Each structure stands twice: as structure tokens, then as C-alpha cells.
Amino acid sequence: xxxxxxxxxxxxFHRLGALREAGRVLQWDxxxxxxEGGAVARAEQLATLKVxxxxxxxxxxxxxxxxxxxxxxxxxxxxxxxxxxxxxQWRHATALPSDLVAALSKASSACEMAWRRARPADDFAAxxxxxxxxxxxxxxxxxxxxxxxxxxPYEALLDAYEPDGSTAEIDRLFDRLAAxxxxxxxxxxxxxxxxxAEIPPGPFPIATQRAAGLRLMAALGFDFAHGRLDxxxxxxxxxxxxxxxITTRYDEADFTRALMAVLHETGHALYERGxxxxxxxxxxxxxxxxxxxxSQSLLVEMQVCRSREFLAFAAPLLRASFGGDxxxxxxDNLHRLYTRVQRSLIRxxxxxxxxxxxxxxxxxxxxxxxxxxxxxxxxxxAWREGMQALVGIAPPDDRNGCLxxxxxxxxxxxxxxxxxxxxxxxxxxxxxxxHADPAIVSGVARGEFAPLLQxxxxxxxxxxxxxxxVELIARATGRPLDAAVFEAHLRARYLA
Amino acid sequence: xxxxxxxxxxxxFHRLGALREAGRVLQWDxxxxxxEGGAVARAEQLATLKVxxxxxxxxxxxxxxxxxxxxxxxxxxxxxxxxxxxxxQWRHATALPSDLVAALSKASSACEMAWRRARPADDFAAxxxxxxxxxxxxxxxxxxxxxxxxxxPYEALLDAYEPDGSTAEIDRLFDRLAAxxxxxxxxxxxxxxxxxAEIPPGPFPIATQRAAGLRLMAALGFDFAHGRLDxxxxxxxxxxxxxxxITTRYDEADFTRALMAVLHETGHALYERGxxxxxxxxxxxxxxxxxxxxSQSLLVEMQVCRSREFLAFAAPLLRASFGGDxxxxxxDNLHRLYTRVQRSLIRxxxxxxxxxxxxxxxxxxxxxxxxxxxxxxxxxxAWREGMQALVGIAPPDDRNGCLxxxxxxxxxxxxxxxxxxxxxxxxxxxxxxxHADPAIVSGVARGEFAPLLQxxxxxxxxxxxxxxxVELIARATGRPLDAAVFEAHLRARYLA
Numbered sequence: 001x002x003x004x005x006x007x008x009x010x011x012x013f014h015r016l017g018a019l020r021e022a023g024r025v026l027q028w029d030x031x032x033x034x035x036e037g038g039a040v041a042r043a044e045q046l047a048t049l050k051v052x053x054x055x056x057x058x059x060x061x062x063x064x065x066x067x068x069x070x071x072x073x074x075x076x077x078x079x080x081x082x083x084x085x086x087x088x089q090w091r092h093a094t095a096l097p098s099d100l101v102a103a104l105s106k107a108s109s110a111c112e113m114a115w116r117r118a119r120p121a122d123d124f125a126a127x128x129x130x131x132x133x134x135x136x137x138x139x140x141x142x143x144x145x146x147x148x149x150x151x152x153p154y155e156a157l158l159d160a161y162e163p164d165g166s167t168a169e170i171d172r173l174f175d176r177l178a179a180x181x182x183x184x185x186x187x188x189x190x191x192x193x194x195x196x197a198e199i200p201p202g203p204f205p206i207a208t209q210r211a212a213g214l215r216l217m218a219a220l221g222f223d224f225a226h227g228r229l230d231x232x233x234x235x236x237x238x239x240x241x242x243x244x245x246i247t248t249r250y251d252e253a254d255f256t257r258a259l260m261a262v263l264h265e266t267g268h269a270l271y272e273r274g275x276x277x278x279x280x281x282x283x284x285x286x287x288x289x290x291x292x293x294x295s296q297s298l299l300v301e302m303q304v305c306r307s308r309e310f311l312a313f314a315a316p317l318l319r320a321s322f323g324g325d326x327x328x329x330x331x332d333n334l335h336r337l338y339t340r341v342q343r344s345l346i347r348x349x350x351x352x353x354x355x356x357x358x359x360x361x362x363x364x365x366x367x368x369x370x371x372x373x374x375x376x377x378x379x380x381x382a383w384r385e386g387m388q389a390l391v392g393i394a395p396p397d398d399r400n401g402c403l404x405x406x407x408x409x410x411x412x413x414x415x416x417x418x419x420x421x422x423x424x425x426x427x428x429x430x431x432x433x434x435h436a437d438p439a440i441v442s443g444v445a446r447g448e449f450a451p452l453l454q455x456x457x458x459x460x461x462x463x464x465x466x467x468x469x470v471e472l473i474a475r476a477t478g479r480p481l482d483a484a485v486f487e488a489h490l491r492a493r494y495l496a
Numbered sequence: 497x498x499x500x501x502x503x504x505x506x507x508x509f510h511r512l513g514a515l516r517e518a519g520r521v522l523q524w525d526x527x528x529x530x531x532e533g534g535a536v537a538r539a540e541q542l543a544t545l546k547v548x549x550x551x552x553x554x555x556x557x558x559x560x561x562x563x564x565x566x567x568x569x570x571x572x573x574x575x576x577x578x579x580x581x582x583x584x585q586w587r588h589a590t591a592l593p594s595d596l597v598a599a600l601s602k603a604s605s606a607c608e609m610a611w612r613r614a615r616p617a618d619d620f621a622a623x624x625x626x627x628x629x630x631x632x633x634x635x636x637x638x639x640x641x642x643x644x645x646x647x648x649p650y651e652a653l654l655d656a657y658e659p660d661g662s663t664a665e666i667d668r669l670f671d672r673l674a675a676x677x678x679x680x681x682x683x684x685x686x687x688x689x690x691x692x693a694e695i696p697p698g699p700f701p702i703a704t705q706r707a708a709g710l711r712l713m714a715a716l717g718f719d720f721a722h723g724r725l726d727x728x729x730x731x732x733x734x735x736x737x738x739x740x741x742i743t744t745r746y747d748e749a750d751f752t753r754a755l756m757a758v759l760h761e762t763g764h765a766l767y768e769r770g771x772x773x774x775x776x777x778x779x780x781x782x783x784x785x786x787x788x789x790x791s792q793s794l795l796v797e798m799q800v801c802r803s804r805e806f807l808a809f810a811a812p813l814l815r816a817s818f819g820g821d822x823x824x825x826x827x828d829n830l831h832r833l834y835t836r837v838q839r840s841l842i843r844x845x846x847x848x849x850x851x852x853x854x855x856x857x858x859x860x861x862x863x864x865x866x867x868x869x870x871x872x873x874x875x876x877x878a879w880r881e882g883m884q885a886l887v888g889i890a891p892p893d894d895r896n897g898c899l900x901x902x903x904x905x906x907x908x909x910x911x912x913x914x915x916x917x918x919x920x921x922x923x924x925x926x927x928x929x930x931h932a933d934p935a936i937v938s939g940v941a942r943g944e945f946a947p948l949l950q951x952x953x954x955x956x957x958x959x960x961x962x963x964x965x966v967e968l969i970a971r972a973t974g975r976p977l978d979a980a981v982f983e984a985h986l987r988a989r990y991l992a
Contacts, residue, residue, distance in 0.1 A: 018544035021537060022518055029521060033529070037722035038739030041517060044777070048514035052548065226533035243534030281540070 005068035006075060009086055010282060012065075016056045017281025021240045023049045028238035028245045032230045057093035066090060078284060081466045085163075085283030092160060095148035096141060104141060107134045108411035115409035122399040124380050131376050131409065135369055138413050142370055154370045157414030161290040162421070164468045167367070169481075170417050173424060174360045176483040178390060181357050184487075185392060188341040188353050188494040197336035200328040204255040212255070212321040213248065213262035216314065220266050220300065221453040227269055235261040237268035237297075241280065244269040255322070256337060260301060267300030268293060270453065274461025284465045290415065292469055294422025295429060296460065302352050302423065303430035303489070304452065306338045309445040339493060343393040345400040353490055356423060357390040362405070362416040370413060425473060427486040429460065432477040501564035502571060505582055506778060508561075512552045513777025517736045519545045524734035524741045528726045553589035562586060574780060577962045581659075581779030588656060591644035592637060600637060603630045604907035611905035618895040620876050627872050627905065631865055634909050638866055650866045653910030657786040658917070660964045663863070665977075666913050669920060670856045672979040674886065677853050680983075681888060684837040684849050684990040693832035696824040700751040708751070708817040709744065709758035712810065716762050716796065717949040723765055731757040733764035733793075737776065740765040751818070752833060756797060763796030764789060766949065770957025780961045786911065788965055790918025791925060792956065798848050798919065799926035799985070800948070802834045805941040835989060839889040841896040849990055852919060853886040858901070858912040866909060921969060923982040925956065928973040 023046055030042050069075070069083050096104075111130040118127035142153035149156050158165040214229060227244035239245035246265035250258045271287055279285025287293050304310050312331040319329035327333055341351050347358040365382055368374035374382060383402040388394040395401035407415055434441045439451040459476040473481050519542055526538050565571070565579050592600075607626040614623035638649035645652050654661040710725060723740035735741035742761035746754045767783055775781025783789050800806050808827040815825035823829055837847050843854040861878055864870035870878055879898040884890040891897035903911055930937045935947040955972040969977050 015544055015548075018540050019548075022522060022541040022545060025525060025538075025541070026518060026521055029525060033724065035721050035723060035739060037719065038736070041736055041738040041776070044514050045518040045521070048511055049518060052511075052515075223533070225531050227531060228529065240534070240537055242537040243531060280537070 005065045006072055006079060006083065009062075009065050009069055009083070012056060012059070012062075013082075013086055013089075013283055014281050016053050017283075017285075019049050019053045019056070021281065023053075024238055024240055025243070025245075028247075031232040031234075031236065031238070032245070032247060054093060057089055062090055078279070078466060082279070082282050082284035085286075085465050088159075088163060089283060091148050092145065095145045095156075097144075100137070100140060100144065104134075104137045104411060107137050110134075112406065112410045115403070115406060119399055119403045122397045122403070124398040124403060127403070127409065128377060131379075134409070134411060135376055138411060139370060139372070142413075154367050154414060157370065158417070159414075161412075161415045162418050162469065163289050163465075164470065165289070165291070165417070165421075169470075170363065170421065173481065173483045174356075174363060174417070174420070177356050177420070177487070178360050180487060181353075181360075181390065182392060184490060184494070185341065185343065185353055185357070188490075189343075191495050192336070192339075192341060195336050197340055198328045198333055199254060199256070199337065200322070200324050200326075200333075202254065203252045204322055206250045206252060208321055209250050209252075209255050209258055212318060213259055215317060215321075216259070216263060216305075217266050219447050220263070220270065220449050222266050222269055223273060226273060229262065235265055237265045237272065239272075241272045241275045241277075244272050255318075259318075260305065260338065263305040264297045264301040267297035270300070270456065271296035271461055274453075274457045275464050276462055279464055286465050288463070288465050288467075288472060289469055290418035291421035291425060292460070292472065294418055295425035296456070298423050298426035299430050299456070303426055304444055304449075306335070306352070307444065308335050309441060311335045311338065312445050313447040341494060343391055345387070345393065345395045346404055352423070353494055354391055356420045359416055359420040361386040361390050362407075363420075365402075366408065366413055366416060421481070424481055424483060424486040425469075427489040428473065428477050428479075428481060429456075431485050431489070433459070501561045502568055502575060502579065505558075505561050505565055505579070508552060508555070508558075509578075509582055509585075509779055510777050512549050513779075513781075515545050515549045515552070517777065519549075520734055520736055521739070521741075527728040527730075527732065527734070528741070528743060550589060553585055558586055574775070574962060578775070578778050578780035581782075581961050584655075584659060585779055587644050588641065591641045591652075593640075596633070596636060596640065600630075600633045600907060603633050606630075608902065608906045611899070611902060615895055615899045618893045618899070620894040620899060623899070623905065624873060627875075630905070630907060631872055634907060635866060635868070638909075650863050650910060653866065654913070655910075657908075657911045658914050658965065659785050659961075660966065661785070661787070661910075661913070661917075665966075666859065666917065669977065669979045670852075670859060670913070670916070673852050673916070673983070674856050676983060677849075677856075677886065678888060680986060680990075681837065681839065681849055681853070684986075685839075687991050688832070688835075688837060691832050693836055694824045694829055695750060695752070695833065696818070696820050696822075696829075698750065699748045700818055702746045702748060704817055705746050705751050705754055708814060709755055711813065711817075712755070712759060712801075713762050715943050716759070716766065716945050718762050718765055719769060722769060725758065731761055733761045733768065735768075737768045737771045737773075740768050751814075755814075756801065756834065759801040760793045760797040763793035766796070766952065767792035767957055770949075770953045771960050772958055775960060782961050784959070784961050784963075784965055784968060786914035787917035787921060788956070788968065790914055791921035792952070794919050795922035795926050795952070799922050800940055800945075802831075802848070803940065804831050805937060807831045807834065808941050809943040837990060839887055841883070841889065841891045842900055848919070849986055850887055852916045855912055855916040857882040857886050858903075859916075861898075862904065862909055862912060917977070920977055920979060920982040921965075923985040924969065924973050924975075924977060925952075927981050927985070929955070 026042060026046055034042060066083070066087055070087070075083065107130070111127070111134045114127045114130045118124065138157070139153065142157050145156035145159070146153045149159060151159060152167065155165060155167055158167070210229070217229065218224070226242055227239065227246065230245065230247050231249060232247035233249060235248045237244065237246045246262070246269050248258045248261040248265065271293060275285055275287065308331065311334045315329060315331040315334050318334070319325070339352070341353045343354060344350055347355065350358050361383070365374060365379065365386065369376060379402045380398050384394040387401070407413070433452065433455045437451050437455055440455060443449060443451045460472065463472055467475065470480065522538060522542055530538060562579070562583055566583070571579065603626070607623070607630045610623045610626045614620065634653070635649065638653050641652035641655070642649045645655060647655060648663065651661060651663055706725070713725065714720070722738055723735065723742065726741065726743050727745055728743035729745060731744045733740065733742045742758070742765050744754045744757040744761065767789060771781055771783065804827065807830045811825060811827040811830050814820070814830070835848070837849045839850060840846055843851065846854050857879070861870060861875065861882065865872060875898045876894050880890040883897070903909070929948065929951045933947050933951060936951060939945060939947045956968065959968055963971065966976065
């Protein structure tokens with residue numbers, strides 16, 4: 001009898017979870033299969049699923065059910081964690097008055113549409129009114145959620161992507177990185193001077209690139225009975241834990257980027273697939289948050305697949321696949337290619353060493369804009385100064401500056417820090433894993449990834465959202481997230 | 497003010513329509529893209545969408561809204577027709593107590609699963625208990641719907657596929673066909689003796705077959721900005737009017753079946769695409785029913801694409817596509833191939849002349865089983881006798897007899913007559929169209945299908961569900977559906 005409110009909640013969130021899964025498949029289809037003429041109808045379908053999901057979350061019966069379940073002492077740890085995540089979703093859904101939700105949705109769409117024109121036209125002035133209007137609404141949202149969640153306004157936004165994320169923690173980690181990165185970038189650039197890298201001669205037929213990607217996905221443990229690889233404009237990992245859909249995009253003149261995108265998304269996919277089947281479609285059964293999700297893709301991409309060991313395994317396979325020949329196909333050259341450092345203007349093209357500098361810039365700027373201490377009219381100037389200080393290069397225009405990422409123009413504020421939190425988490429998890437089981441690194445060199453996957457399954461994937469991110473990292477690695485581990489990884493790879 | 501209840505209904509049915517569209521995309525994905533391991537989660541997603549749609553239809557507010565809207569004299573014809581279709585959907589949804597819905601769903605799944613084993617094992621005895629249990633429930637459903645809809649039990653089942661379908665009308669049409677078909681089949685077989693047909697030599701690479709199919713789809717007017725062609729185990733037309741997804745399956749040894757399946761599904765697709773955009777996701781905006789839908793696929797396949805004129809246009813294209821040579825690639829030979837008549841056991845492989853005999857058999861048997869005058873235990877014997885009488889050949893086993901079609905074992909009773917109603921409707925529509933505009937037939941021979949599509953758009957597609965099927969046929973052709981037109985078509989094609 002006592003469990004009744006909790007079980008009623010599970011039934012409601014199961015339904016919500018199934019609606020969200022349906023939406024994720026429709027989103028995947030939109031990006032990979034849908035003819036362009038289907039866009040308007042698809043938007044209707046997705047909006048309907050979203051509104052009906054929102055209605056489930058804001059149903060008048062939920063507050064009493066949540067309160068009753070929270071006073072139930074018979075629940076086990078997983079059930080209590082599930083309830084905590086239900087409460088979080090309920091808080092986010094009910095924090096905002098419906099007119100603010102509608103205004104935000106409208107302003108985001110308008111600003112995103114304007115951004116599509118403003119970016120290629122390099123016209124920040126044209127988008128500034130839309131951006132300012134959207135920022136006003138986002139700050140209103142942040143204030144409302146802050147009151148409901150008991151957090152600071154920025155943390156209230158962050159919480160949607162990084163549950164329980166803390167700015168004090170991010171500042172501690174990012175300040176340390178920002179302090180060491182300028183010198184580290186200088187040193188890495190100097191270090192690689194003596195090590196030229198050569199792109200193997202192409203062309204690289206798409207079918208061959210795809211086959212090589214599938215081969216390496218399978219080696220890493222991707223289960224094709226529960227997933228697919230397709231093509232989209234921007235690589236992503238979509239679908240559901242039982243049917244994980246990853247994508248890449250191919251360039252017949254250069255196989256290296258498409259291949260690494262496949263491996264990156266495979267890391268995301270392995271996380272989704274490793275979530276506990278017994279908690280499917282329940283809040284606690286979902287991936288923990290964006291930083292942990294990114295840690296899984298970056299662990300596979302950066303820690304494993306750009307390593308000398310992995311490339312020793314992959315180089316002969318790639319050479320044979322493409323029928324290549326010569327030193328350009330050697331593991332040494334491929335490793336140099338895949339660890340090239342460069343001061344560049346565009347975040348998504350950045351290498352492992354400079355990437356955090358791009359992210360720290362965005363984090364600091366968006367915090368200032370949410371706090372009201374940076375006027376969006378001053379964004380281009382602040383961007384150029386920040387790039388010069390952090391990356392050591394400043395953009396000649398806004399197209400390659402503050403207009404390059406869709407996030408702010410689409411209403412996604414508080415997302416950026418998760419990229420670099422993920423990179424640091426990846427380094428710390430892999431550092432622990434390789435010491436815990438020596439078969440992990442030796443396996444990578446032989447193309448045997450079962451020991452690594454086993455460690456990730458046990459220490460990360462299987463926990464889903466049972467713990468907070470901070471708790472999960474502490475349990476898995478024995479200590480809080482520490483920038484020093486990431487720093488040591490960079491020094492070992494780029495300066496040794 | 498007076499329109500308020502009607503507009504409230506439109507908003508509710510719009511939501512229902514969007515949910516159904518989402519479901520149709522997920523079903524397409526299941527048949528074409530989904531890895532097998534995704535099946536259980538997909539079933540959850542589809543069941544959730546279905547249950548939530550059912551809840552929208554059975555909402556307690558609907559009876560008052562429907563009654564209020566029905567007494568609103570300010571509605572125009574389309575709105576009144578929309579309301580009539582809303583009422584129909586409401587009647588179907590509320591006719592059954594929820595325990596009967598659940599029992600039916602369970603029995604259908606169990607019987608369908610048993611059928612998957614029983615058919616290859618040729619074991620009717622093994623499936624008889626499941627079939628008998630399912631039939632009992634279907635008869636219960638028919639009785640409950642009959643009371644709600646004011647129809648006979650069989651017509652109440654038929655109404656779900658063929659709205660307002662009438663057994664008196666079907667009997668009138670089918671009895672006429674049954675009377676003439678045995679002699680017509682004899683005569684057609686005798687007539688074609690002197691006209692051997694030769695399958696062009698293969699193999700036929702799938703990529704080439706696909707390209708040829710796309711070429712002919714485009715010629716017929718398929719809009720690839722609003723649709724796709726893919727592969728599935730059984731060809732079908734899915735998706736939504738703004739994003740029509742058709743499928744086929746390929747055999748590298750024989751291109752003829754895959755190609756004709758593509759053209760058949762293109763007919764379905766043109767109908768969906770031609771539905772009025774202003775009534776999207778409203779009941780009146782949907783295709784009228786299964787017989788009219790089948791009329792559009794059969795008009796394209798049987799009336800147009802198996803004609804001498806079409807094959808004169810297509811033969812050189814096909815020959816060039818496959819790099820073929822010789823008389824086998826001539827229009828004469830392809831026309832003989834595509835109009836071959838044969839007494840055969842399997843409905844889905846049957847030709848245009850014998851197909852109606854297969855359907856009439858099933859219609860008579862299912863009516864008798866619903867009426868309780870045929871015990872399912874006697875089905876195999878009744879099947880053999882009926883096949884001998886109607887097609888002139890009897891199956892040596894049940895696998896090629898009463899176990900061949902999934903319909904009854906899956907709970908789809910009252911569906912079969914729509915195939916042959918569709919064939920007759922196709923003949924009558926095309927007969928009217930080609931007399932109305934001489935450019936239609938001359939265009940077919942030149943690969944110009946715009947006049948035909950224009951006629952279908954205006955006389956069939958644009959009306960969606962505004963009229964009943966009987967009204968639509970009378971308006972389009974000037975007379976009720978008449979078996980004599982179909983008969984004349986068969987005599988002209990197969991005996992002249």
C-alpha cells in the first residue's frame with residue numbers, strides 16, 4: 001500500500017519516457033532520412049509529443065504523489081534516486097509560467113532563424129536585437145528556475161544540462177586550466193615543430209570509409225543488433241538505449257575527420273547502450289548529464305582512439321581498407337596527424353589542447369551576460385579579447401568569432417562548460433581504469449576493447465542517474481574531479 | 497461563439513492526427529531501418545502513442561462537444577464532413593469496453609505469433625484454438641460495434657477499413673464477378689496460349705533496379721521533396737501526406753516484380769500527397785478508405801503501368817538501364833509478361849484476372865465465420881472447395897491455403913473485400929478519366945502523366961474524406977460502382 005504513490009509515479013514517467021523515445025527517433029529521422037518537404041509536419045509531430053510530455057509533468061496530481069512518495073521509507077536506493085530525478089524534472093517543468101515558456105520558444109526560434117542569415121553575412125548588428133530579447137527572456141527563466149531550484153540563476157540554467165552542476169566547482173577547474181593553457185599551447189606548438197605529419201593520399205571512397213568505421217565500431221563493442229551508423233550534416237548520437245543511432249559525415253578527400261567522428265559518437269553510443277535495462281524510460285535510468293556523456297565520447301575518442309596504442313592497431317586496418325602504401329599510413333604518422341595542435345578560430349575544429357580555451361571563453365562570457373555584467377552589444381569585442389588571451393589568436397570577423405556557435409542564438413545557455421568538464425572527466429576515468437586493469441591499455445593495442453568496456457559498464461554506465469555526477473566520479477576514481485589529471489594527460493601526449 | 501465547440505474538436509483531433517503521424521513514421525522506421533534489437537522498445541513507443549490517442553478519443557468532454565457542434569448550423573460542408581468523421585472515430589473508439597479491447601489485443605498478438613510458426617509448419621490444427629478464441633472475440637467486437645454504429649456485425653467490422661461499406665453492395669458486385677470469372681479465366685488462359693512471354697536475361701543489380709524505379713516514380717509525379725523509396729520485407733506505402741515513404745523488395749534475378757511494386761505503391765503515394773493541405777491531421781483530410789486507396793494504387797499499376805501504352809514508354813528506358821538487348825526487352829514481350837494469367841494458390845502472387853476470385857473466396861468465408869455459419873475447424877475444407885470453384889485449383893496443403901494470409905490471424909476481419917472493390921473502382925475511374933481527357937492515354941505512351949495526375953487530384957485526391965466512397969465514385973464517374981466496367985477492362989485486355 002505504501003508503495004502506491006511511487007508506483008503511480010513510475011507508470012506516469014514510463015509513459016513520458018516512451019514519448020521522449022518516440023521524439024528521439026523522429027529527430028534522428030529528421031536529420032538523416034526525412035525529405036526537406038517533411039519539415040513542417042515533423043515540427044508539428046515533435047511539438048505535439050513535447051507538449052503532451054509537458055502536460056504529463058505538470059499534471060495537477062504530481063505534487064501530492066511526489067510528496068507522498070518522498071515520505072515513503074520503504075523505497076530502496078534506486079527508487080529514491082528515481083524519485084529525486086522525478087522531482088528535478090517536475091521542478092524544471094513547473095518553474096516557468098506558461099506565457100514565459102511560449103515567449104522563450106518564440107524568441108529562440110526567431111533568433112535561431114536570424115542567426116542562420118547573420119552568420120554567413122557576418123552581421124552581428126543584424127542579430128543583436130534578437131539576441132538581446134532572447135537574453136532578457138533567458139535571464140527571466142534563470143531567475144524563475146533559481147527560485148524554484150534554490151540555486152544561482154546561472155546554475156539553474158546549467159542544471160538542465162549538468163544536474164547539480166556548480167559554478168564554484170567549474171571556476172576552480174577552469175581557472176586552473178586557464179592559467180596553464182597559454183604556456184601549454186606554446187610548448188605543444190614548439191614541440192611538434194620537429195614532427196611533421198602527412199595526410200595519406202586519397203581519394204577515400206565513402207563506402208570504404210563507412211566500412212572501416214563499422215569495423216572499428218564493432219571492435220569497440222558497438223552492438224549492431226541495437227544500433228546503426230548513418231549520415232547527417234552534423235555528427236550526433238541519437239535514438240534510444242535499445243536502438244542507438246549514430247551519424248557522421250564523409251569527405252572523400254580526407255577520411256580522418258569522419259572516422260574520428262564515428263569513434264567519438266561510438267563512445268556516446270556505448271554509454272546509452274550500457275544504461276541499465278531494468279530502469280528503461282525511468283528518470284534514474286537515463287544518462288547522468290552532458291558532462292558525463294561527453295566524458296564517454298571523449299574517453300573513446302581522445303583517451304583511446306588518438307593514442308599511439310590504438311593507432312598501432314588501426315593503421316594496418318586503414319591502410320588495407322584504402323589500399324594505401326608508404327609511411328603516411330604508419331601508426332607514427334597517423335598519431336601525429338591525430339594529435340596536431342593549432343591555434344584556430346573555430347571551436348568544433350579545435351584540437352584537444354586548445355579546445356578547453358574555446359570553452360572557457362564561452363563559459364565566462366555567458367556567465368557575464370546572464371549576470372548582466374556584459375552587454376550583448378559588447379560581445380564581439382569581449383570575444384576578440386578573450387580569444388587573444390586564451391587561445392592566442394583573435395578572429396578578423398564575427399562569423400569566425402561570436403557568431404560561430406548556434407547555442408546562445410538557440411536558447412542553450414549553460415551548456416558550454418560540459419564539453420571541457422567532459423574532457424577532464426574522461427582523462428580522470430581513463431587514468432583510473434588503466435591502473436585498475438593493465439589489460440585495458442594492452443588490449444587497445446591489440447584491438448581488444450572488452451576490458452575497457454567492462455570497466456566503463458561497471459563504473460559508469462550501469463549507474464545511470466543513480467548518483468550525482470560528483471558522487472559518480474568520486475566512486476569511480478576515488479577522488480573529486482581534478483584538473484591536474486587532464487593536465488598530466490596533455491603534458492604526456494603533447495610535450496613528451 | 498457558436499463555432500467554439502467545433503473549433504475545440506478541431507484542436508483535439510489535430511493533436512490526435514499529429515500523434516498518428518508520429519506513429520506512422522515510427523512504423524515505417526521499424527520496417528525499413530530499425531535494428532532487430534529495437535523491437536521491444538519500439539512496441540512500447542507505439543503502444544504509448546496508441547493509448548494516448550485512444551484517451552484523446554474517449555475523453556469525457558467529447559460527447560458534449562460533438563453534440564454541440566452537430567447542432568451548429570453555421571458550419572460549412574467541409575466542417576460538417578469533418579464532424580461526421582470525428583463522430584465515426586468516436587463511435588469506434590467508445591464502442592468497446594476496455595476489457596474487450598485488452599482481450600482482443602492480447603488474442604491477436606498470441607494468434608499472430610502462433611501463425612508465424614503454424615504457416616511454415618503447415619499446421620492448421622496447432623493454430624485452431626488461437627484462431628477460434630480470436631474469432632469469438634472478433635464476433636463480440638462486431639456485435640458491440642454493430643449496436644453502436646447501427647450496422648450489421650460484419651459491416652461494423654468493415655466500417656473500420658471501408659467507411660459506410662455495405663454488404664448488399666459488395667454482394668451485388670462480387671456475385672456478378674463470381675458468375676463470370678471462371679469462364680473469363682478459362683478464356684484468358686486459352687487466349688494467351690499463342691503468346692509466349694520471355695523474362696529478359698538478368699542478373700539485375702539492385703542499384704540499377706532502384707534507379708529505374710526512381711525514374712518512373714518521378715515520371716508519374718512522385719515528389720521526392722516529400723517522399724522516399726526504401727526497402728522492406730513487404731512493399732508498403734507509409735509515412736504522412738507531406739513525407740510519403742514507399743518501399744519495395746528486390747530480386748536480382750527478376751526486376752519485374754520489384755518494379756511493379758514500386759509503381760503500385762506510387763499510386764498510393766500520389767493519393768496521400770494529393771490530400772488537401774488545408775485539412776492536414778483532421779479526420780476529413782484523411783484518405784477516404786481502403787477501397788479508394790487501393791483504387792489509386794491499382795489505377796496506376798493495373799490500368800496504367802501494365803498497359804501497352806505505358807510499356808511502350810518504359811521498355812526502352814528499362815532496356816537502356818539494364819543494358820539489355822533483343823526482343824525480350826520489347827514492349828510487346830514486357831506487356832505479355834505483365835499481363836500473364838495463371839491459376840495459382842497464393843493471393844499476393846495472383847494476376848489481375850484471378851485476383852478477384854481469391855478475394856471473393858476470403859470475403860465469403862469471413863462473412864460466414866462472423867455470422868457463425870462456418871466453424872473455423874471447417875475452414876481448410878471450405879477453402880479448398882472455394883478455391884476449386886472460384887479459381888479452378890485447390891491447394892494441396894494449408895500453408896498454400898487458408899494459412900497464407902496473416903489478416904484473420906492478426907484480427908483484421910472485414911478487410912479483404914477492399915482489394916477487389918479497389919480494382920473495380922480503379923477501372924471505372926480510369927475509364928471515365930480517359931474519356932474526359934484524351935491527353936491522358938496519349939500522355940501515358942509518351943511518359944507524360946500530368947494530365948492523369950491532374951484528373952485524379954481534382955476528382956479523387958482533393959476530396960479526401962469529404963464524401964462517402966459511394967458519393968465520391970458517383971461524382972467522379974457519373975454512376976455507381978459497376979462491375980461491368982471492370983469486366984469490360986478484363987475482356988479488352990485479356991481476350992482481345
